[in-house]
Amino acid sequence: MTALRRAVRDVLDRDACSGCGLCAQLDDGLRMELDSDGYARPVEAGPAREAPDAARTFARACPGVRVAAQHPAGADRHPLLGSYFAAWEAWATDPEIRLAGSSGGVLTALHVWLVSAGRAARVAGASADPAAPRRSIPVTITTRAEALAAAGSRYAPVAALTNPDAFVPGSAVTAKPCEIAALRAASDAPAGEKPLLLSFFCAGTPSQKATDTLLEGLGIGREVEVDALRYRGHGWPGRFAARAGSTEVSADYEESWGSTLGPTTQWRCKVCPDGVGESADVVAADSWATDERGYPQFAEGAGVSALIARTRRGLEVIEEAIAAGVIAVRPLAMEQLASAQPLQTARRRYLLARLWGSALGGRKPPRYPGFGLARLGLGHPRRFAQVLRGTFRRVRTARGRRR
Template identity: 55%
Template sequence: MSAALDRAVRQVVADGLCSGCGACTLLDAGLTMQPSTAGFLRPVRTGPATSGPADVRTFDRTCPGRTVRAQRTTGSRRHDVLGPVAGCWEAWATDPELRRQGSSGGVLSALQAWLVETGQVVASTAAAAAREPRTTVAVTITTRQEALAAAGSRYAPVAVCAQASALEPGTSTVGKPCEVAALRALVGHGEQSPLLLSFFCAGTPSAHATGQVLAQLGVDADEPLTELWYRGRGWPGRFTARTRSGREVSTSYEESWGSTLGRAVQWRCKICPDGIGESADITAGDLWHADEHGYPVFTESDGVSALVARTPRGLDVVRRAIEAGVIGARPVDPDTVAGVQPLQRARRQTLAGRLAGARLAGARVPRFRGFGLLRLALADLRASVRTARGTFRRVRRGAAREA
């Protein structure tokens, strides 16, 4: 039956709908995630098949390139932009080192460190730099020091779902929204399921984009690096690399993301209904200071996270972390958070138009259920129509054909 799963996987990849999450490799041990020529991670058959008919059906309901369902959770209310909200805070790690290393207040890193060191979870799966720091890999965190080492955003392909430990009871996983959506579809809700944490995500850039930023900074592709971080070590922090010779180069977050990394995001991310991690128990993101037009101001300062509990389980963890002094927090209105996330707001409000334009141009799109996309589109019909036209033209030029 592996042939049926292989066909389904190949179709998602060929349609440009693979997010590179790695969840399909949990269904068949003969599939592994490998770099593609376009610089993304894609599933490849590298060993004998272990899947059966049930795995094909599971793939169809869990692969983010096939289906994503909006979450409806007991004890939370649904916000048009932020999804389920059981509690919302302005938050930061009280540990100064974790706060500085993290991308926006170090909250997720602080929670991971606290959860593993107090035995509430046996391990946490997350993303971190590989030994060759141009590459990002999934790692297992069991100590505060490992949480500290993994702190900070990694704007590069990584398949956290490809780690079997991400499914184990008594663990936690920090993943991109697509990864968490796939895991939620696989494990459901329950005290024995892994605790799922996520973050606000603008998409996964090609690995080649990291090389392009380094080249702009005068670092050759074959020059050995000892460290590379995209953000953190300040807020928002700078894209910084250190070579083995001791040379350090850097550029601002606004320049690295805005000029290069953000332009190299894969097609599936551009039609994502959930850049805010609504399938998680807990989600964190930047609570930017905003200018008079509501757009983020990237002046360096102490990091602050928008922290959203989405489930009763997540709400309990956050409350206990605050009581334990692990994180500092003040309640904040969800509308305030949505107001300083213009990209997430605009993407969700115009997504119906983007999907319509892609389909009219002949591209396949996933099934997105329960997000209220049509209602959001009708609130600004002119913007939705403009988005549909632009997407139609881009898809006709081949924007959805990357691998």
């Protein structure tokens, strides 16, 4: 067994795999498939055919091994939301794009503009599989029609880094934060030649089985061929909607994500330090309105995205898109965004407790340098201890079931 395959097996044994697909890009003998729990995992499909220095690249870039916080020179830093140069509330000025997107359609608007204006030769992203819309696949966007087809969130596994276009200079890439962190760490190209990196706030990757469960509960059985499926969009937050022949079903955001999809997120996502896309150049998120308790409200309305420039390059791209009339913006304070994203802020604040609880329970977590997790967590000792104990019990119980 090669050094790379030993390292991949170690990540799998620790249940630390995020399903990004980097290892399959480093070794053509690996293929990403859904495992018995419905998550994307590498399997050995043939003899090892590795890229140069594959094991070293994997060691520094696999999100199941290591994710490092980015601290660009000159950036401000929010302790819970990371480094940034500027932040706005934003939305696509094109009504069709704004409607199709999960929130304000900002990433889709940027995709269209980047390829049409020649700022990027292509955008590597994800979309529904046209042949099997229950599933999500990596795609390459070069036209407005392809960008609209890929609009909206995909709350299911997709290994974005199996798309070779994600590694090509002159491209842009939109992917989950863990995939963007892996891509930035894996690339040894000069900064100006790296792909433009775009991401979004991510609450985790649900099991593919959860999509089937949701459909089944709405009356479309697992054996039924689905003609179309979207998780969000066509409004904000938008409804989960599917069509199979003459049957059309839908569910609101709280029923789809809150009750069915969200509870199945994989373990690596529960110990993620970076659901907010610190490694990207540009990040979008839902800019929810909040109630008097500070909790997000999910009433339908015109979509609005939070938009963050993480790097100077990202700032330049956003300012050019604003000047071109592609997106409309208004200022956004990072504290306002933090209050609208309680899941992200709580996860970051108490992540060290989860990491310690996981390690004590026998499941070694990845390493996360530079995020200031000790300073965040140890400032709230009582809650820290509660999270640590709870994580320890869950990990011990899960490991007991596997034996």
